[in-house]
Structure formats: C-alpha cells, structure tokens
Amino acid sequence: MASGTLLYSQSGGVTAVINATASGVITEARARKIKVLAARNGILGALREELVDTSKESAAAIRGLAHTPGGAFGSCRYKLKSVEADRAKYERLLQVFKAHDVRYFLYNGGNDSADTANKVSKLAAEFGYPLTCIGVPKTIDNDLAVTDCCPGFGSAAKYTAVSVREAALDVAAMAETSTKVFVYEAMGRHAGWLAAAAGLAGNGPDEAPHLILFPERAYDEADFLKQVQKVVKRVGYCVVVASEGIQTADGRFVADSGGGKDSFGHTQLGGVASYLAGKVKDALGYKVHWTLPDYLQRSARHIASKTDVDQALAVGKAAVQFALAGRNATMPVIERTSDNPYRWKIGSAPLDKVANHEKMFPKGFIRKDGYGITDKARTYLEPLIRGEAYPPYGKDGLPNYVTLKNTQVKKKLPKWEG
Amino acid sequence: MASGTLLYSQSGGVTAVINATASGVITEARARKIKVLAARNGILGALREELVDTSKESAAAIRGLAHTPGGAFGSCRYKLKSVEADRAKYERLLQVFKAHDVRYFLYNGGNDSADTANKVSKLAAEFGYPLTCIGVPKTIDNDLAVTDCCPGFGSAAKYTAVSVREAALDVAAMAETSTKVFVYEAMGRHAGWLAAAAGLAGNGPDEAPHLILFPERAYDEADFLKQVQKVVKRVGYCVVVASEGIQTADGRFVADSGGGKDSFGHTQLGGVASYLAGKVKDALGYKVHWTLPDYLQRSARHIASKTDVDQALAVGKAAVQFALAGRNATMPVIERTSDNPYRWKIGSAPLDKVANHEKMFPKGFIRKDGYGITDKARTYLEPLIRGEAYPPYGKDGLPNYVTLKNTQVKKKLPKWEG
Structure with missing residues (x-):
C-alpha cells in the first residue's frame, strides 16, 4: 500500500x-x-x-x-x-x-x-x-461553472424528457372528454436546465411539451393563460413544464404562492405545478392534472x-x-x-x-417567445441524455441496488464538540 | 377478407x-x-x-x-x-x-x-x-372482478415499487441533516392495490416504505404521526406511501383536506401527500419532501x-x-x-x-398494524412486476413511441346529434 x-x-x-x-x-x-x-x-x-x-x-x-x-x-x-x-x-x-x-x-x-x-x-x-x-x-442542476455539463444532470434530464413524453401520450388520449392540461414541475431553483431538458420530448409547436416556464423569464400569468388556451384550441390539449424556480417580474417566487397556511394556520405545502394547475382550472375551466416528481427525478437510476x-x-x-x-x-x-x-x-x-x-442557462437557449428551447439548446442537451444504462434486476422485478457495510474505522481523537 | x-x-x-x-x-x-x-x-x-x-x-x-x-x-x-x-x-x-x-x-x-x-x-x-x-x-387500479389481475396494473405497480426504492435511497442519504420524511402518493381511490405494490420495494420494518396508508383502513392522524416519529427515531428517516383514497373513520377523504380554496377564493389543488407532509412538518418539525407522480405512474412504459x-x-x-x-x-x-x-x-x-x-383489496393482504403488506400480499403481487420489457430507444436517448395515422373511414350516416 x-x-x-x-x-x-x-x-x-x-x-x-x-x-x-x-x-x-x-x-x-x-x-x-x-x-x-x-x-x-x-x-x-x-x-x-x-x-x-x-x-x-x-x-x-x-x-x-x-x-x-x-x-x-x-x-x-x-x-x-x-x-x-x-x-x-x-x-x-x-x-x-x-x-x-x-x-x-x-x-x-x-x-x-x-x-x-x-x-x-x-x-x-x-x-x-x-x-x-x-x-x-x-x-442535477447543471449549474457548475467551467465544466461543459455536470454528472447527475444527464440522468435527471433523461428522466424528465422521457416522463414528459410518456405523460403527454396519456393526456392526448384523455383530452377529448377529460384532462386537457397537464403541468409537470421540474427541479432547478435558479436555472432552467432541467425544465429545458423536457423540451427534448417533442419537436415543433404541436408536440409536447407545448409550454416551458423558465426561471430566467419572468412569469406573466395573463400571457401564460392566453398561451395555454391557444394551445388547447389548436392541439386539443396542453402540456406545461414549469421550473420550480419561476418568478414574477417583481421577483416573487411563484412556488411561494401555492401552499402557505390553511384557515387553521396549518402548513399547506404547495408548489409551482399545483399553483399553475389551480389558475388554469379557475381561469379557463379546463380539467387539469399535475405532477411533482420531486426526489424521483434525481434518484431514477432505472432510466x-x-x-x-x-x-x-x-x-x-x-x-x-x-x-x-x-x-x-x-x-x-x-x-x-x-x-x-x-x-x-x-x-x-x-x-x-x-x-x-453559478452557470446560468444561456439566453440563446430560450426560444424568442420565452416558452420553449432553441436548436442551440437541443444541440447542447441531446447528447447528455443519450444511451441507456440499465441497472441489473432481480427475479423479483426490482433493481439490485447495493447497500454497503459502511464499517467505520476506530476513532483516534476526542469527540468533536461542534 | x-x-x-x-x-x-x-x-x-x-x-x-x-x-x-x-x-x-x-x-x-x-x-x-x-x-x-x-x-x-x-x-x-x-x-x-x-x-x-x-x-x-x-x-x-x-x-x-x-x-x-x-x-x-x-x-x-x-x-x-x-x-x-x-x-x-x-x-x-x-x-x-x-x-x-x-x-x-x-x-x-x-x-x-x-x-x-x-x-x-x-x-x-x-x-x-x-x-x-x-x-x-x-x-391500473386492479379492481376488476373475476380476473386474477388486470393488464395495466403490473406496470404501474412496478413503477411504484422501483420509484419508492430509489427515492428511499435518496432520503436515506439526506436524512442526517435534511429531509427525514418522504411521502409518496399512489393512485387508487377505492382500493389499495397500487399503494400495496410499493411494499415490494423493501423487506422488514426498517426498509422503506416504512408506512403504507391504505384506503381500506381508517386514517388515524394521531397514530400516523406517532408511527412516523417512531420510525424516524429508529431508522433515521421514514418513507410513507399513501393511497390517494385514504379516509378518516367518519368517511371524509383526506385528499379533500389538502387544497380547497385560498383566501381569495382561488382553487388550491392539494392531495394526500401534500396534506400529510404539512401535518408531519407542523406536528413533528421534520423536514419533509413529497411526490405526486400522477399520470407518470400509469404512462411509464419505460419501466x-x-x-x-x-x-x-x-x-x-x-x-x-x-x-x-x-x-x-x-x-x-x-x-x-x-x-x-x-x-x-x-x-x-x-x-x-x-x-x-369492484374487486376489493383483501383484508389478509394488510399487516395487522395496518401500515404494511403481508407475505400473502407479496406472493400475489411480486410475479406481476417481474421482468423488464424496455421500449426501443432512438439515438436521441428517447423511447421510440409510435403515433398512428388514424385515418378515418368515410361516414355513412347523418351526424349524431347526441
């Protein structure tokens, strides 16, 4: 040794x-x-x-x-x-x-x-x-400087793009009589990298996701609702991907609008997707579904x-x-x-x-209308989600993930009184 | 022909x-x-x-x-x-x-x-x-009579078990200084089949999911919070899987407690996971994360x-x-x-x-304490999530899902005035 x-x-x-x-x-x-x-x-x-x-x-x-x-x-x-x-x-x-x-x-x-x-x-x-x-x-936030991309991001990005593509097929099938709008909440509080990755799920204005909300663009509620309605009228349904970090022009996090306290003063945990879904329902009357994948998006080793x-x-x-x-x-x-x-x-x-x-999401990666990604963004993002690397599965149908023994070495110092 | x-x-x-x-x-x-x-x-x-x-x-x-x-x-x-x-x-x-x-x-x-x-x-x-x-x-609800199981359920069940196993590893890594409780909301308004499938993710009382809340058992808030605290003290963290359909003893859906209207009368869309997370945070002071996979769980063909x-x-x-x-x-x-x-x-x-x-979830499938599944349930559930059946992927890292032409035949009848 x-x-x-x-x-x-x-x-x-x-x-x-x-x-x-x-x-x-x-x-x-x-x-x-x-x-x-x-x-x-x-x-x-x-x-x-x-x-x-x-x-x-x-x-x-x-x-x-x-x-x-x-x-x-x-x-x-x-x-x-x-x-x-x-x-x-x-x-x-x-x-x-x-x-x-x-x-x-x-x-x-x-x-x-x-x-x-x-x-x-x-x-x-x-x-x-x-x-x-x-x-x-x-x-997973991909916001590290110098490096072209950051380990952890590509897998979360693949999870996001695959999940949005799949859920969009579900919404498309249900839209005639049921859910017309679906909102997906992506992680990445300060930068829109993960929300952008959802853009890989489709091509052109009629393929989902139809609208991406980036933290780099001020959230304009009236315009957002107008866009949702336009997409539903044109396509029949609308899939929205929102970054958890979107803010209004005055710097207020939209996530802080959902949730809060209920009438008994108890904590109501909300989020961006739940907030946007509520707005769409109230303003446009569409049936809405929404998802908050939370930790699933950063632990999905299976994809x-x-x-x-x-x-x-x-x-x-x-x-x-x-x-x-x-x-x-x-x-x-x-x-x-x-x-x-x-x-x-x-x-x-x-x-x-x-x-x-903090590496910010480049301006040139956001489409002019603010609701999608550019070809430049695709060129950057696509290679990062390429290739499958499945974990081995057991006969029980579950991935064989390892748990270490984590045997600790003997301490040599007095206890830390930190 | x-x-x-x-x-x-x-x-x-x-x-x-x-x-x-x-x-x-x-x-x-x-x-x-x-x-x-x-x-x-x-x-x-x-x-x-x-x-x-x-x-x-x-x-x-x-x-x-x-x-x-x-x-x-x-x-x-x-x-x-x-x-x-x-x-x-x-x-x-x-x-x-x-x-x-x-x-x-x-x-x-x-x-x-x-x-x-x-x-x-x-x-x-x-x-x-x-x-x-x-x-x-x-x-996906598996509540159809006569048939032993129902196509659609096994894949949603596999998604649930895999996702819970993965997220639990994330929580385990964060618990020392951050998230101690994670709540996963499973579909299945009337029957606990999908929530039960999460139970396949672990074995024994210390492996996640630690607590499953079934619609077949009355939700007792005081007892639930006591159980969460016990698990956190013993294991260091607690993963909860809740069926969207859980009800209190008086028949009130817990999902209807989350959400509701905010102080301006606007719709607040909540759900069981957000409600439970708020309660855990208020009553026990633990940092909580929660997920609502929604349509992702029934469209996840990739798993x-x-x-x-x-x-x-x-x-x-x-x-x-x-x-x-x-x-x-x-x-x-x-x-x-x-x-x-x-x-x-x-x-x-x-x-x-x-x-x-409606095929109900059998009583013999729920553990006596009401918070887990029995060996009988495992014997029934496990074969249904067995085997992987991956879709083909393109060079772009995304599954190649097909879109049909859906060419309609010429109508022969007057328009339906339904």
Missing part, C-alpha cells in the same frame, strides 16, 4: 449517479493501492471522525455502486463558512486528516463543496500539512443516461489520478470537443474558478 | 400497456383476415361515427403499439347509462355498427366498459342484429413489467379469438394457475360477473 490515505466525501443533494463517481474513485484507488476512507454523511462525518473503511467492501459491491442511486456513504447539507468564521471546524478537519494519514481529500459536490475543498487546501498549506484537495463535480453514467465514472477515476499527481485545488471537468458526433474528454479547472459561481 | 368487421375501442384512464392489447387485437385479426376499425376517443367515436381504418397502419406501427403508452386511438370518460335512460345512444351505436358491418365489438376498459359491452350485446339481440360483444380488461406486457398482448389476442368463436358477452381474463413458479393462462368470464363489480 502506498503511503497516505484518500478521503472521499459526498455533499449536497444526491443524484442517480453520484455513487457511480464513488465507484470510479474506489476502483481507481484500489488499482493504485491507495487506501480509501469515506466520510459518513459528508463533511459532517469528517468532523465527527465517522470514517468508513471502504476496503471492507467487496469488489462486487463497489461495481454495484455504479448502478445504485442515492448516496452510499450518506451526504449532508452542511456548509462551512469562511475560514475566519469557522476556523475551529477547518482545524478539526485537519486534525482528523492527520490522525488518519489522509493526504488526499476528494469532495464530491457542487460549487459550495468546491469552495470548501479550496479553503481546506489553503489552510493545509498554511499549517504546512501536505494535502491534495480535489473537487469532484456533481449536481439513467449512459453518457451521464460514463462521465460520472470518469470524473471519479480522474479525481484519483489528479490527487496522486498532486494537482491540488483542482476539479476534473467535462470538456466537449465535438457536438456531432458528440465527443468529450476530461479536462481540469482550478477550484477557485468553480467555487461559488 | 372474412365477412364482418371488428370494432375496437379504448375506454377510461389509459395505461402503459393498453396499446399492447390493441396491438394484440390487430395482429390477431390481421392473421385471421378480419378488418379492424377503431373508434376515435372510445365509445364517443362510435357514436360520432369517427372510425379509424387500422388497415392503413403499417405492420411496424402495429408492432410499435406494443411498446407505446397512452391510448393510440384516444380514450374517453363517457359512461352510457341504462338502456332505458340512454336508449337513443344504444340505438345509434347499433346503427353505426350496421352501417360499417361491425359484427364484433371489443371494448377495452374497466367494469363500466364491461357493463356497456354487456348492454350493447343485449340490445343487439333484442333487435336481432348478429353482434358478438367482448370486454377486454384494462385498469413496464414484462408479465404485464405479456398479459396485455394475450388478452388482446384472446379477445379476437373469443369474438370469432362467437363467445358473446364474455371477457378474457387472467387465471393464475400457480404462485411458485408463477404461471397463468387466459380464462373467460361472463360480462355480467365483471360489470359494475
């Missing part, structure tokens, strides 16, 4: 393929005889010294990770602030790293995680502790994109190679080298170019 | 596999040289004399129907009343049948449709018009059950054979001949045994 341990940690909302990245990391590290610990529940496990010994997992389990959704070691929503504000936590991290001879820290997450990895690397340098910090990209799975594995493998090559404070990213045929390779980005930036 | 035309019609909510039945019907009829017309938008198309000439569709299109969700000819929610109340409509149907030499009428739907087919057959006899009426089973697809094709084929054999007023049904190994064959049922009956 080479000297120095690698610590891998998952952060933020999980995806259908973040475990594929974990599988890529562990497989590559095993090939290079590097010991891999994984933090339980993300950075919290590192602070609490709750570290999983991945060498206890079988080769079959690590292969199985590549087709298992969720976050196999646990993730967390826990953001470290600046080194000044959270100095004790950063120092604790370094203590834990030292205690377990961690010389490589791989943080698998979005831009917050890139920021944390970057800060840890600076503090390690300040303390003269030799540590290579690598950010590993992950988010993962092969491109996405391949890229998730590749960034894991590259992260280990970057770490061993001492490429501190960098992130392996996806570089698109050709649209047609689609080709990509692994590139690299300095963490400070990724940290706390 | 043999004498006499066969008229096929789809009715009620569509499924992921009702078109597989249509494919089975048309393929078998073509092999036997029988002309097949299909009514546009269900029985409405028969009344309006909007009849599709299926001979205009290519063999590839008819094969493609077997993997296309939705209802390819259009369906409808349109119930004929008794012959006394709706006599003019029944007579109009017979006129249309006569005008197009329809001697076989295949009505693909649930118990309402079986009832209609039955009545049409009686009226034809009264008028001395030689007509063989066959009901063809279809419903169809092979058992279900096979049975959907088989009832279509058998329906043609029944028709040509003159087995009037019957329905081909699924007979289970063995649980282990699972074996089934096509049986038959008289339409009056199917019409207007």
